[in-house]
Each structure stands twice: as structure tokens, then as C-alpha cells.
Amino acid sequence: MNLDETIERALSGDTLTIGRVISLVERGDPQAHEVMRRIYPLAGKAYTVGITGPPGAGKSTLVDRLTRRFCQEGYPVGIVAVDPSSPFSGGALLGDRIRLNIKKKPGWDIFFRSMSAGKVVGGLAATTRQVMRILDACGKRIILVETVGVGQMELDIAGATDTVLVVFVPESGDTVQIMKAGLMEIADVFAINKSDRAGGQDIAEAIVNMLERRRSFYRTDWSPPVLLTSAMRNRGLDELYEGLLKHRAFLEEDSRLERRRKSQLKRELQQLVEKEVSRIVWRRLSGSPDLDRFVDDVWGRRTDPESAAREIVERFAGAVAP
Amino acid sequence: MSRPIKVVMAKLGLDIHWRGVYLVSQFLRDAGMDVVYIGNKFPEQIVEAAMQEDPDVVGLSTLGGNHLTLGLKTVTLLREAGMDRVKVFMGGVIPPKHIPQLLDGGVHKVYGPDTPMETIIRGINEAAGQ
Numbered sequence: 001m002n003l004d005e006t007i008e009r010a011l012s013g014d015t016l017t018i019g020r021v022i023s024l025v026e027r028g029d030p031q032a033h034e035v036m037r038r039i040y041p042l043a044g045k046a047y048t049v050g051i052t053g054p055p056g057a058g059k060s061t062l063v064d065r066l067t068r069r070f071c072q073e074g075y076p077v078g079i080v081a082v083d084p085s086s087p088f089s090g091g092a093l094l095g096d097r098i099r100l101n102i103k104k105k106p107g108w109d110i111f112f113r114s115m116s117a118g119k120v121v122g123g124l125a126a127t128t129r130q131v132m133r134i135l136d137a138c139g140k141r142i143i144l145v146e147t148v149g150v151g152q153m154e155l156d157i158a159g160a161t162d163t164v165l166v167v168f169v170p171e172s173g174d175t176v177q178i179m180k181a182g183l184m185e186i187a188d189v190f191a192i193n194k195s196d197r198a199g200g201q202d203i204a205e206a207i208v209n210m211l212e213r214r215r216s217f218y219r220t221d222w223s224p225p226v227l228l229t230s231a232m233r234n235r236g237l238d239e240l241y242e243g244l245l246k247h248r249a250f251l252e253e254d255s256r257l258e259r260r261r262k263s264q265l266k267r268e269l270q271q272l273v274e275k276e277v278s279r280i281v282w283r284r285l286s287g288s289p290d291l292d293r294f295v296d297d298v299w300g301r302r303t304d305p306e307s308a309a310r311e312i313v314e315r316f317a318g319a320v321a322p
Numbered sequence: 323m324s325r326p327i328k329v330v331m332a333k334l335g336l337d338i339h340w341r342g343v344y345l346v347s348q349f350l351r352d353a354g355m356d357v358v359y360i361g362n363k364f365p366e367q368i369v370e371a372a373m374q375e376d377p378d379v380v381g382l383s384t385l386g387g388n389h390l391t392l393g394l395k396t397v398t399l400l401r402e403a404g405m406d407r408v409k410v411f412m413g414g415v416i417p418p419k420h421i422p423q424l425l426d427g428g429v430h431k432v433y434g435p436d437t438p439m440e441t442i443i444r445g446i447n448e449a450a451g452q
């Protein structure tokens with residue numbers, strides 16, 4: 001099958017082919033760039049929701065429950081679930097799929113893909129955005145992206161989705177934890193999952209108070225709802241679903257969605273340019289005696305590291321090889 | 323950029339003897355592979371997962387005597403779904419006299435109890451062409 005046929009089939013919704021196209025991109029196959037060049041113009045129709053939070057908070061189980069709900073409402077759903085790779089072996093145990101226990105009703109359309117994070121530390125894999133775009137172009141109207149279990153600073157999800165759901169548990173911390181920077185700042189919706197356990201109400205109140213202080217000072221338009229859920233016991237799930245839709249409706253006013261996606265694209269372009277420049281520079285420099293000469297100059301105090309780096313970029317990052 | 327060898331691991335049908343599949347999954351991870359553990363699943367569900375995950379290898383763990391029925395059915399359904407390249411490995415308690423029948427039915431390798439972990443890792447590396 002040639003690339004035209006493959007892309008055609010994937011776009012028509014063929015599960016097997018979508019799976020293979022994703023693999024092409026994950027592997028960095030020579031055809032991957034061409035695939036994305038053709039897929040990209042067709043993406044952008046889906047509503048994307050990121051689900052993040054500490055390990056064991058119940059993210060995957062919430063993904064299962066949300067998927068059921070979106071399917072009931074008639075949406076085709078794509079799910080990308082990222083789990084961590086070992087920094088030692090490079091391998092990964094991808095275990096999010098076992099939480100997906102949906103008995104599909106006729107017409108339900110679910111595509112679930114597990115990804116390992118590789119060397120990326122931001123909570124997503126290097127190609128997660130591309131996989132989301134493939135699922136989007138192939139007809140999934142809701143895309144749920146589950147991050148690796150995060151701590152406080154793995155925030156890539158905020159740059160990749162329309163709505164970020166941050167999931168905590170009653171044990172996630174007291175007021176001072178809630179005041180810390182990072183994860184708390186990227187939530188559009190909070191879920192306190194496993195809230196049938198003690199302390200759910202306390203952490204919810206601490207978050208509400210923190211948000212209230214911020215809102216009165218910064219006069220933000222959106223105040224993230226803080227919702228008590230228990231995915232296993234099917235509690236609070238209607239409210240969670242409504243909370244997500246409310247944020248979606250909020251984004252649709254005053255072209256907020258467009259602004260959010262454009263600012264995400266700007267950041268993505270910056271990252272891609274940085275990557276491309278560094279790729280070009282290192283391809284030209286690796287194995288050349290120039291690099292050793294720069295090292296010698298810095299070692300001999302004839303120049304300093306910052307000046308050397310600038311000179312390297314000026315000389316080796318140009319479109320035409322020096 | 324390349325992708326690690328990807329394995330979809332399942333407990334076949336209702337057989338719940340999970341210790342072996344956990345152990346093998348963990349060692350495959352330590353050997354640098356991506357292991358998607360999908361838990362107890364029936365052939366149709368395993369095939370659906372495999373189509374979406376596009377692994378190099380599907381691993382079926384069974385200690386429940388369903389290797390000739392559900393095991394072979396999984397292989398047949400995978401081929402019918404167009405997954406002609408994926409290699410199926412089977413492990414668990416499987417009578418040696420059944421192994422030829424499994425291999426004839428399209429199972430790539432069958433590993434019984436006491437198989438050294440290195441043998442399994444090597445088998446998968448070779449099957450995945452690495």
C-alpha cells in the first residue's frame with residue numbers, strides 16, 4: 001500500500017491503518033513528515049482535554065468514565081495515554097489500558113493508544129501532539145490525553161490541550177501544598193477523586209480558597225470548578241462532565257479558544273525551531289576539529305563559554321553550510 | 323528517533339494466574355521494551371487492542387488450559403484483521419504435546435515454566451528484527 005492509500009484509509013477511520021500511521025510517526029519514519037504535512041490541515045476540529053495529576057490519583061479510571069459519557073453523547077473518542085519510560089533501560093510498562101473496561105454499545109467509536117514518554121520529562125511523549133492530530137484528522141471529536149503521573153512541574157499538557165483537568169486525591173496536601181507553583185496553576189477544572197475517603201472536602205476547600213484569592217486579585221474571567229469525584233463508585237461524574245463542557249463553552253466566547261491554541265502553536269514553533277537549529281549545528285559540528293578548537297579556546301581562557309556558543313551558532317546555524 | 327520494541331501483553335480469557343505475566347512484563351521493560359499490559363482479555367478484545375497499539379509482538383499468558391481454544395482463536399482473528407506481521411508469543415502451563423499444534427496454528431514461540439528470562443527476551447528481540 002502506498003502512502004496516499006494509507007492516509008486515505010486512516011482518514012476514513014480504519015482502526016488498523018490509524019494504528020500503523022501513528023507508529024510511522026512514533027518511529028520517526030522517513031515518511032512521517034509527509035504524513036503530518038497532509039494530516040495537519042485536517043486536524044483542529046476535536047475538543048481536547050488533558051488529564052493530569054499524581055500517580056495513582058485515578059486518572060485512567062476517570063478517562064474510562066469520561067469516555068463512556070462522551071460516547072453516550074455520540075462523540076467518537078480518541079485517547080492518548082502516556083506512561084513513564086525507565087531512564088535506565090529505556091523500557092516502559094504501559095498500564096493505563098487495563099482501566100478501560102468499556103462494553104461498547106453499537107456505534108461507539110473509541111481509539112486508545114498507549115505511549116511511553118521516552119526521554120521527555122514534561123509529562124507527554126515527543127510525538128503526543130502529532131498522535132492527537134492524527135486522531136483528530138481521522139474523525140475523533142473528543143481527544144483525551146492522559147499524562148504520566150506528575151509531580152509539580154510536568155506541565156506540557158497545558159500547551160497541548162484546550163482544557164486541563166487536574167486530578168488530586170484527599171491525601172494530596174494541605175493549604176501550603178495548594179499554594180505551591182506549577183500544577184495548581186494549569187488547571188481549568190479540578191477533580192478531587194477518591195473523595196469518599198477522609199479529607200476530600202478539606203482539600204477542595206483549600207483549593208477553592210486559593211482560587212478565590214487569585215480571582216479577586218487578578219480578576220480572571222474563569223474560575224476553575226473544584227469537583228468531588230469517585231470514579232470507582234461513579235460519583236460526581238455528571239458534574240465533572242458538565243464542568244468540562246462549561247470550560248469548553250467559555251473558550252468559545254470572545255475567541256478565547258483561538259487565542260489559546262495560537263499561543264500554544266507559538267510555543268510549539270519556538271520549541272521546533274530550537275530543536276531544528278540545534279540539530280543543524282550539531283550535525284555540522286560533530287566530528288569536525290572546530291569543536292575541539294572551541295573547547296581548547298575556552299580551556300585556554302582565550303574566550304568564554306557564552307561567547308564561544310554564540311560564535312558557534314553564528315557560524316554553523318546558517319542555511320548554507322559554512 | 324526510533325521506538326522501542328512494543329509488546330501487548332494479555333492474560334488470556336478468565337485465567338487469573340497473573341504472577342508470571344507480571345514477572346515477564348517487568349523483565350521485558352528492563353530489557354528496554356514498551357510493554358502494554360492489558361489484563362484479562364478475550365480474543366476479540368486482544369485483537370482490538372493490538373490494532374490500536376500496533377505492537378511488534380503480542381504476548382499471551384495462560385495457565386488455564388485455554389491455549390488451544392482462545393489462544394489459537396486470537397491468532398486467527400489477528401490475521402483476519404490484517405495484522406499479518408505481528409508475532410504471537412505464548413507462555414504459561416502448556417502441555418508439550420500441544421506445542422506443535424500451536425506452532426502450526428501460527429503461534430511464533432511457546433515458553434513453558436522454567437524458561438530462562440534471557441530466552442524470552444532473545445526470542446522477542448529476534449522476532450522483532452533487532
